[in-house]
Amino acid sequence: MKLSEGVEAAIHCTATLASVDGNSTMPGAALAEAFGLSPSYLLKHLNQLTAARILESLPGPAGGYRLARAAEQITLLDVVLAIEGREPAFRCSEIRQRGPVKIGASAYVKPCGINAAMLKAERAYRAALAEVRISDIVAEYAAEGDPRSYAASCAFVERHQRPQKSASSKQI
Template identity: 65%
Template sequence: MKLGDGVEAAIHCAALLAGLEDDATIPGFALAEEFGLSPSYLLKHLKALTAAGILQSVPGPSGGYRLAKPAERISLLDIVLAVEGSQPAFRCCEIRRRSPSRLPATAYTKPCGINTAMLRAEKVWRGALAAERLSDIVAWFQADGDPRAVAASQSFIARHRRSQRSAPARQS
């Protein structure tokens, strides 16, 4: 099974955004630059994550993206489905019915065994992705990632984070 490159980009962006504190955001162009992606390409995937309720988009000159819910509540399956859609990876076209030696439709009352096996395998695969939490990936990276990569990630967040807190009202 081959997933599109957008899945990798989406997971990396979500993992980076998990490092934000408070209600800060990071602009999409900065995320695109960090991963060497076209801003328009990444924006398509960030919009999909936003539509799925994984990210929140904050408009305006100091806006950007942040997680819409805690990383503990985001699974890899959530991200994959947001980017790739919910259709099964395997789509049975019932080619067995197109053969020159095909039988009448009554011979095909049972589901295709290949389709059944593929859907059963996909169910297991989706279950495994559903069990993988974004928070676990981030925790693994912080604990076992190369210290230079962890420092680079933290430096990126520090340089590009945009605070969304309103300035306190002044007393007259």
């Protein structure tokens, strides 16, 4: 199975946004810069994450993206499904019922064994992704990643995050 590059970008962006302070945001252009991606390419995936309620998008000059819920509540499966869709990777089209060796439909009452095996593998794959939370990825990176890389990532987030005013601090 091959996942799109968009899945990798979406997971990295989600993990990066887990490091943004409080209600602050980070512009999509900064996220694209962080990973050497085209802003227009990344925007498509950020929009998919926003539609899936993984991210929030705040408009305006001080706007940007932030997590829509705590990193502990976002799994790798959530991100993969937001980008790739909910359909299984393998879709049986019953090719066994085509071609010169096909016989009557009554011979195909039992589900295709190949389809059953592939769907079983899909369930295992999705279960494994559902066990890993974005917070786990961030904690592992902080604990086991190269300290130089971790420090550079933290500095990048610090430079590019945009603090948001809370409703209670707005002047009337």
